Amino acid sequence: MVLQRKSDVIVIGAGAAGMMCAIRAAQRGRSVVVLDHAKSPGEKIRISGGGRCNFTNIHAGPKSFLSANPHFCKSALARFTPSDFIAMVDRHRIAWHEKTLGQLFCDDSAKDIIHMLLDEMRAAGATLHLRTEIGDVERSSDGFRVSTSEGAYECSSLVIATGGKSIPKMGATGFAYRIAEQFDLPLVETRPGLVPLTLDQATLENLSELSGISAPAEIRHGKTGFREALLFTHRGLSGPAILQISSFWREGDDITVDIEPDVDLFEHLKAAKKTNGRQSAQTALGEILPKRLAQYLTERAGIAGHMADLSDKALLRLADAAQNWKIKPSGSEGYRTAEVTLGGIDTAALDSRTMQAKSVSGLYFIGECVDVTGWLGGYNFQWAWASGFAAGESL
Numbered sequence: 001m002v003l004q005r006k007s008d009v010i011v012i013g014a015g016a017a018g019m020m021c022a023i024r025a026a027q028r029g030r031s032v033v034v035l036d037h038a039k040s041p042g043e044k045i046r047i048s049g050g051g052r053c054n055f056t057n058i059h060a061g062p063k064s065f066l067s068a069n070p071h072f073c074k075s076a077l078a079r080f081t082p083s084d085f086i087a088m089v090d091r092h093r094i095a096w097h098e099k100t101l102g103q104l105f106c107d108d109s110a111k112d113i114i115h116m117l118l119d120e121m122r123a124a125g126a127t128l129h130l131r132t133e134i135g136d137v138e139r140s141s142d143g144f145r146v147s148t149s150e151g152a153y154e155c156s157s158l159v160i161a162t163g164g165k166s167i168p169k170m171g172a173t174g175f176a177y178r179i180a181e182q183f184d185l186p187l188v189e190t191r192p193g194l195v196p197l198t199l200d201q202a203t204l205e206n207l208s209e210l211s212g213i214s215a216p217a218e219i220r221h222g223k224t225g226f227r228e229a230l231l232f233t234h235r236g237l238s239g240p241a242i243l244q245i246s247s248f249w250r251e252g253d254d255i256t257v258d259i260e261p262d263v264d265l266f267e268h269l270k271a272a273k274k275t276n277g278r279q280s281a282q283t284a285l286g287e288i289l290p291k292r293l294a295q296y297l298t299e300r301a302g303i304a305g306h307m308a309d310l311s312d313k314a315l316l317r318l319a320d321a322a323q324n325w326k327i328k329p330s331g332s333e334g335y336r337t338a339e340v341t342l343g344g345i346d347t348a349a350l351d352s353r354t355m356q357a358k359s360v361s362g363l364y365f366i367g368e369c370v371d372v373t374g375w376l377g378g379y380n381f382q383w384a385w386a387s388g389f390a391a392g393e394s395l
């Protein structure tokens, strides 16, 4: 028997954005069905923030988002703020803390956020169908018809909340882009974002002894820079500072690494030369940097001998090797490990207040599939909550 279900709203994708949208629409009295091919909802929430979900950032504002139209995200972000999400978290008595840089994490488990969203959906009366493969999506006389492995569903408003392409192993499909193409909506080219950068074989071999070392750094690309930890890995470069800059970096570009950006290494080396001239440059540098890194940089700068014998020019060369270090990544680890997908549904095709497609009445796109991508640090979930809420308010 073929199932026929009719509702006001169908949300495809039970991730962060889809569940928030379903909650708001159901609270407003809409009949809402959420469909997902996965066996559990909110899988990316579950693995996020090392299992503790960095669920928002108290500094979330338009400047922390990348998009072809940097103004597009303003309306939704203003109408559902980090405080609004914190209020929901507090209502559910989920303990949280600020880790650093405004990033809020659960004290216990990311699963608390999933349970909260499911409880809210249930309380509002939204229905969730998991393990449901989506087939064709068609226009019907009064909305949309969605064919699925569990039969056909009909609705007046259809919300696409299926995320981006990152981590295909977890069920990312690019479904949203297919639907956009079907309805002639433009796309901004997609790229992996918040992703480790890789190095060519020769550079990797050069840096092999640094694998596992982490240091505070500022990583710059053009005028953009991020101060967080840098991690050398056996594939290349990672750590929050690299993930941040990866969203700005393009193939063929250099990045500039400034290790220990809060310390003026040239001044440190000059002072060390004065106070302890018999010390080696490597030892002096190793007072600030991890020892293996100090050794590598001293060798790379071609510096040997006692501090007392080194000219200021040589000390500047050594400081520069650490604080003005140009590296050309060969690529990125790609969607396999990227936390987000840059690009997506062109915001020019959507109404920024409602997330509705301007040319297809009743069709909405929310969350990561839209060309709005946040920095690392809770910004992407804030966009998912805010865009989901904006659509839920209007449909």
Ligand code: FDA
Pocket (backbone or CB within 6 Å): 012, 013, 014, 015, 016, 017, 018, 035, 036, 037, 038, 041, 042, 043, 044, 045, 047, 048, 049, 050, 053, 054, 055, 056, 132, 133, 134, 161, 162, 163, 164, 166, 167, 170, 171, 172, 173, 174, 175, 338, 339, 340, 366, 367, 368, 369, 377, 378, 379, 380, 381, 382, 384
């Ligand atoms: P999301 O991907 O969450 O949900 C999409 C849903 O659609 C999924 O349930 C999926 O199964 C379903 N779906 C996909 N294709 C389908 C199809 N064809 N048919 C049916 N269903 C389909 N962000 C942040 O702010 N703080 C953090 O701590 C982290 N940490 C983090 C860690 C890791 C490892 C990753 C990969 C990502 C993060 N992120 C993050 C990013 C964050 O997870 C991401 O931005 C949001 O989950 C996006 O929410 P969406 O609801 O748009 O998509």
